[in-house]
Amino acid sequence: MPRVSAVERRQDFVNAAMEVIASRGIDGATTRRIAEQAQAPLATLHYCYNSKEDLFADVYEFVGSRFQAVLDGSDPHSGLAETARQLLRGVLSCYFESHTFAAATLELFSWAQRQSENRGLGVYERAFETMRGILRKAAPGDQLSSEAIEDIVNVITSLADGFALNWLTRGDDSLADDKINLVTAVLDSWLADRIAQEATAR
Missing domain, CATH: 1.10.357 (Tetracycline Repressor; domain 2)
Incomplete structure (x- = not known):
């Protein structure tokens, strides 16, 4: 399986965050839900972003x-x-x-x-x-x-x-x-x- 670059992975998380925010609102947009939407481990999200604020x-x-x-x-x-x-x-x-x-x-x-x-x-x-x-x-x-x-x-x-x-x-x-x-x-x-x-x- 080809390796996904950090840039591509961050875009995956941004796209996933948009989906979660649209369906659950800001309060429901937890990092866990965003990682699940992106079909990625939560640890990968925290590797790409130091905080949810950085992702936002x-x-x-x-x-x-x-x-x-x-x-x-x-x-x-x-x-x-x-x-x-x-x-x-x-x-x-x-x-x-x-x-x-x-x-x-x-x-x-x-x-x-x-x-x-x-x-x-x-x-x-x-x-x-x-x-x-x-x-x-x-x-x-x-x-x-x-x-x-x-x-x-x-x-x-x-x-x-x-x-x-x-x-x-x-x-x-x-x-x-x-x-x-x-x-x-x-x-x-x-x-x-x-x-x-x-x-x-x-």
């Missing part, structure tokens, strides 16, 4: 990298409205492609907010900064103020997180596409009004 740091990094990859795939040359739409659909796709990812991510953010070191905030801030940069490139000239860009970022993330919670609660995958279209239409309508406000203010 990699879990947050994994969540952040998934969002980052989607955001980096947006095309700022397609115009402001279409770029904002791409960003929203990209974040939604992270949630929609996996119940496990959606449930674990929302659980992680909720739990982190209650801790002294809010790693979830770090994930949010990196995503926010990426979106700000993409929207600045998409807005021609001085079309948008920094306040407007911040508003767009906040609306995109609020719509995406609200969708994810609604989707998980109701559990109807067949309606997901309709909901995505509805959420995108809400963004389109709000964005048109926000851009009009900017034009009036100039």
Whole structure:
């Protein structure tokens, strides 16, 4: 049997942690359960990670990298409205492609907010900064103020997180596409009004 590298094994534990967190919550995500989910000895988990906190740091990094990859795939040359739409659909796709990812991510953010070191905030801030940069490139000239860009970022993330919670609660995958279209239409309508406000203010 080929030897599994430490990097591969750590990814196995991150994937397993996401599964356990999604099904049992943070409090139920013991190292023993995570090792069992990864089909690995508990001693191997402790060899790879000094503590559960170190493992969770990699879990947050994994969540952040998934969002980052989607955001980096947006095309700022397609115009402001279409770029904002791409960003929203990209974040939604992270949630929609996996119940496990959606449930674990929302659980992680909720739990982190209650801790002294809010790693979830770090994930949010990196995503926010990426979106700000993409929207600045998409807005021609001085079309948008920094306040407007911040508003767009906040609306995109609020719509995406609200969708994810609604989707998980109701559990109807067949309606997901309709909901995505509805959420995108809400963004389109709000964005048109926000851009009009900017034009009036100039």
